[in-house]
Amino acid sequence: METWIAPLAVLFGLSVALLLKSWILRQPSGGAGCSLPPSPRALPLIGHLHLVLGKHLHRAFGEIAREHGPCVFLKFGSSPHLVISSAQAAREAIRVRDSTYSSRPFLSPAARAEEMALAVAKLVEASRGPMPRTVSLTQVISDVTYGMILRKVVGNGHRRNEEALRFKHLLKEVFVAAGEFYVGDTMPWLQWLDLRKAAHAKRLYKQVDEYMQRLVDEQRRKGGDIGDDFISIMLRNELFSKSDSFMKAIVLDMIGAGTDTSAVTIEWAMAELINNPRIMSRLLEELHSVVGPSSLKVEEAHLDKLVYLDAVVKETLRLHPPAAILIFQAAQPCQVMDYFVPEGTRVFINNYEIARDERCWEEPLKFKPERFVERNIDIVGVRDFEMLPFGSGRRGCPGIQLGLRVVHFVLANLVHGFEWKNPSGKELDMSEGSGLTLPRAVPLELTISSRI
Numbered sequence: 001m002e003t004w005i006a007p008l009a010v011l012f013g014l015s016v017a018l019l020l021k022s023w024i025l026r027q028p029s030g031g032a033g034c035s036l037p038p039s040p041r042a043l044p045l046i047g048h049l050h051l052v053l054g055k056h057l058h059r060a061f062g063e064i065a066r067e068h069g070p071c072v073f074l075k076f077g078s079s080p081h082l083v084i085s086s087a088q089a090a091r092e093a094i095r096v097r098d099s100t101y102s103s104r105p106f107l108s109p110a111a112r113a114e115e116m117a118l119a120v121a122k123l124v125e126a127s128r129g130p131m132p133r134t135v136s137l138t139q140v141i142s143d144v145t146y147g148m149i150l151r152k153v154v155g156n157g158h159r160r161n162e163e164a165l166r167f168k169h170l171l172k173e174v175f176v177a178a179g180e181f182y183v184g185d186t187m188p189w190l191q192w193l194d195l196r197k198a199a200h201a202k203r204l205y206k207q208v209d210e211y212m213q214r215l216v217d218e219q220r221r222k223g224g225d226i227g228d229d230f231i232s233i234m235l236r237n238e239l240f241s242k243s244d245s246f247m248k249a250i251v252l253d254m255i256g257a258g259t260d261t262s263a264v265t266i267e268w269a270m271a272e273l274i275n276n277p278r279i280m281s282r283l284l285e286e287l288h289s290v291v292g293p294s295s296l297k298v299e300e301a302h303l304d305k306l307v308y309l310d311a312v313v314k315e316t317l318r319l320h321p322p323a324a325i326l327i328f329q330a331a332q333p334c335q336v337m338d339y340f341v342p343e344g345t346r347v348f349i350n351n352y353e354i355a356r357d358e359r360c361w362e363e364p365l366k367f368k369p370e371r372f373v374e375r376n377i378d379i380v381g382v383r384d385f386e387m388l389p390f391g392s393g394r395r396g397c398p399g400i401q402l403g404l405r406v407v408h409f410v411l412a413n414l415v416h417g418f419e420w421k422n423p424s425g426k427e428l429d430m431s432e433g434s435g436l437t438l439p440r441a442v443p444l445e446l447t448i449s450s451r452i
């Protein structure tokens with residue numbers, strides 16, 4: 001017996017090894033005469049999951065791109081993913097996704113001026129309070145942007161009531177839950193690992209839905225005839241007003257997509273300005289020459305003349321894009337950079353990596369707003385693709401104009417009216433935290449003195 005068991009065991013071992021090898025090396029076959037993009041070595045069952053688990057996705061993708069190139073094919077479980085990390089590849093991928101671009105204006109300066117005036121009054125008070133005059137700028141920025149966006153989306157009534165404030169905290173929790181990696185999304189057989197996280201997310205979404213419903217009901221009771229806020233506009237339009245779910249989804253999209261993105265951009269800009277006193281001085285000089293002495297308020301009418309402020313905001317969006325990765329799905333088989341991309345592939349455009357690519361940007365890790373003064377670089381993904389803070393094309397951000405307005409306006413007022421310092425006197429820590437919008441790891445706590 002023993003004489004034939006040994007060769008059989010070797011044969012069995014060899015076949016398993018061969019099977020595993022062929023599985024590891026297997027590349028799904030390409031179409032239209034071109035091959036799939038290069039791919040790192042995968043592991044059985046989990047594919048490339050081990051390369052990203054426990055890391056910031058944009059950084060993990062950056063490491064993979066440096067080794068394998070700007071178009072990399074990955075598998076998480078059995079789901080195909082394409083990671084794009086160069087401007088040229090991003091242009092091609094977005095061309096495949098769609099070829100038109102549209103932006104929609106959202107302007108109502110009065111509400112924004114009121115929100116800003118409230119924030120400035122609070123800051124002046126803090127600057128006259130007992131020493132040390134330290135302010136949580138993260139909190140101030142978050143409150144003022146939330147107030148501005150909420151007034152635009154749901155009207156004036158909700159901005160300061162208790163429920164609105166509770167909803168703000170709820171949204172924060174939703175952002176954290178949405179930013180989590182759910183293994184079951186790519187490997188359904190591992191869904192049980194997500195059960196606790198998923199139940200928590202479900203509870204949060206239920207609370208969000210209830211709040212949205214109350215907003216819609218309340219506006220409907222008023223007849224929807226007041227104001228130019230988003231709910232009123234939808235209630236006046238038959239196409240939207242028939243479906244509460246549709247209206248709630250749009251309102252949530254606006255608040256969710258508009259508040260944190262604008263707030264973290266202002267926070268990163270302030271942090272970069274504190275760490276770069278020369279740039280802060282140049283911005284202050286511009287504000288003095290356009291607006292006048294600090295006792296005068298910055299108004300929205302000034303913003304178009306503040307060229308250096310615009311450059312500071314663009315440079316902030318380049319180094320700290322709130323959406324580090326843009327995600328979409330290939331609806332049909334397509335071709336990107338001569339590579340075949342199968343239908344259903346989830347495409348990741350690594351915005352963060354592209355905007356720090358040394359082939360496109362000189363000294364890419366340096367905060368240098370001057371690059372936007374010297375060159376007219378398009379940041380909305382129409383002509384240039386070296387940075388895509390708002391995405392691009394039909395799925396791109398519909399709130400670009402409102403977002404940029406809010407960021408310029410709040411930042412200009414914070415810099416013009418107040419002097420800010422890091423209480424420790426050292427450089428600020430610029431580490432990134434976790435979350436959907438690439439927030440700072442450490443909140444901004446600064447000492448304030450008023451110039452007003």
Ligand code: HEM
Pocket residue numbers: 149253254255257258259261262265322323326327388389390391392395396397398399400402403404407
């Ligand atoms: C600095 C501020 C902002 C930044 C950086 C930003 C960035 C983005 C990005 C990158 C996307 C995804 C685009 C894509 O997938 O290609 C997006 C989508 C979106 N943004 Fe913005 N955004 C900002 C402000 C706003 C504001 C103020 C609003 C409206 C109040 C808004 C509403 C939306 C909506 C509704 C979407 C679509 C979300 C979806 O597809 O479900 N955004 N934004």
